[in-house]
Structures are given as structure tokens and as C-alpha cells.
Amino acid sequence: MTETSKHIKELQLQIARYENEQAFADLFRLLYDRLLRFCIQYVQSPEAAEEIVSDVFVKIWNRRTALLEVDNLEVYLFVAVKNHSLNYLEQYSPLRIIPVDTGLAQLSTAMDPEKEMEWKEMLMKLDLEVNRLPDQCRKVFRLIKEEGFKYRDVAAILNISPRTVETQLFRAIRRLNEAIGHYRPGRSKTGKLNPPFLLLISVLPFLL
Numbered sequence: 001m002t003e004t005s006k007h008i009k010e011l012q013l014q015i016a017r018y019e020n021e022q023a024f025a026d027l028f029r030l031l032y033d034r035l036l037r038f039c040i041q042y043v044q045s046p047e048a049a050e051e052i053v054s055d056v057f058v059k060i061w062n063r064r065t066a067l068l069e070v071d072n073l074e075v076y077l078f079v080a081v082k083n084h085s086l087n088y089l090e091q092y093s094p095l096r097i098i099p100v101d102t103g104l105a106q107l108s109t110a111m112d113p114e115k116e117m118e119w120k121e122m123l124m125k126l127d128l129e130v131n132r133l134p135d136q137c138r139k140v141f142r143l144i145k146e147e148g149f150k151y152r153d154v155a156a157i158l159n160i161s162p163r164t165v166e167t168q169l170f171r172a173i174r175r176l177n178e179a180i181g182h183y184r185p186g187r188s189k190t191g192k193l194n195p196p197f198l199l200l201i202s203v204l205p206f207l208l
Contacts, residue, residue: 002148004030008074015060016067024064028057031074034147035081041139042085048092052084075149078157122180129179133172140165141172 001009008030014023032053039049056077060067070076133141136158143154144165155162 005074012067012070012073015064019064024057024061027073031077032057035077037146038078038139038143039081039085041142042082043088043092048088049085052088053081056080056084072153072156075153075156078143078147078149079159082157125179126176129176130172133175136160137168137172137175140168144169 008027011023011027011030014020015027035053035056036046036049039052040046043049043052059080060077067073130138130141139158140154143149143157144151149157151162151165154160154165158165
């Protein structure tokens with residue numbers, strides 16, 4: 001269990017057993033942004049996503065004593081947001097697409113200054129390609145790469161099998177590899193790995 005998971009578990013017990021409002025506020029601050037990003041993938045509207053995520057938290061507080069029966073609150077909240085998002089989509093049609101930051105620019109790299117332009121161009125291309133991934137493929141990629149969930153957690157959130165998660169994940173990797181194929185010159189003259197190849201190495205630990 002990660003430190004974040006342990007912290008969520010402690011907050012969960014404080015909320016369920018002692019109706020601790022400060023613990024609830026801490027839980028809200030800890031997970032709100034992540035849940036909001038996830039929700040936007042469904043409803044494509046920041047305003048609607050804010051309303052949905054807030055509503056989920058309200059319901060969690062109103063049913064706080066039932067949290068003692070929840071094994072993994074983090075996954076439970078993502079599932080709740082997904083279900084609320086699907087209910088929203090049954091009533092409203094998305095009118096616009098809101099670009100979502102994939103966080104790829106935050107990946108570390110031993111970038112050579114002379115490669116900066118190539119690096120920025122590749123990141124823009126990757127960001128575009130992530131947004132172009134098929135719906136389920138994109139959700140799987142973001143839940144694992146951005147949110148740090150394991151296969152079984154993503155399977156529970158999206159209500160698919162771990163095998164499907166694996167298939168969708170590597171489909172995403174293949175698409176992204178193809179998208180930046182012409183950016184990958186291999187090794188530089190000094191023998192050091194060039195930025196695009198380092199990007200792939202940086203991405204993979206989040207995925208496997």
C-alpha cells in the first residue's frame with residue numbers, strides 16, 4: 001500500500017467513525033483535481049464535471065457511516081464519478097471538447113539544449129495523439145500513467161477485465177510510438193540517448 005493509499009484509508013476511518021469534517025476536507029483536497037480530470041474525459045465540460053464531482057463528495061458525506069464497508073475508497077470514488085458522468089450523458093449531449101493536459105511535459109529528460117525545439121515539437125505531437133486515442137484506450141492510459149492506478153484498479157473503475165486494460169494500454173503505447181516515429185533518431189554522436197528515446201523510457205515505468 002502506497003503512502004497516499006494509507007493516508008486515504010486514515011481519512012476514511014476518521015470520516016466514517018468520527019464524522020471528522022477536517023478529514024473530509026482533506027480527502028476533498030487530495031482527490032478533487034484528479035476526479036475532475038477523469039470526469040472531464042466523459043462529460044467534456046469543466047462546469048458539468050465540477051458539479052458531478054462535488055455531488056459525489058456530498059453523497060459520500062451524507063452516507064459517511066457506510067464508508068466502513070468500502071475496501072478501496074480511491075477506486076470507489078472514481079467509479080462513482082464515472083457512473084454519475086454516464087448518467088449525465090444520458091440527459092445531455094456534449095457540446096464542445098475541452099483539451100485535457102496529459103502531463104507529458106512533466107516527464108524528466110536529460111535534454112541536450114540543441115534538441116529543445118525537437119523536444120517541444122514532439123511533446124506537442126504526443127499531447128495531440130493522446131487526445132486522439134480511442135475513448136477507452138485514452139481512459140486506460142490516463143488512469144495508469146497520470147493517476148498511478150494498477151491494472152486491477154483500472155479494471156474495477158472502468159468495469160472491464162484486467163486483460164482488456166493490458167490490451168488497451170499497449171494499444172496506446174503502440175499508437176504513441178508510431179506518432180513520434182520520425183522524432184526518434186536513436187543515439188546522438190556522443191553515444192547518449194536522444195530526448196525522444198528518453199521520453200519512451202520515462203513513460204514506460206508508469207505503465208508497466
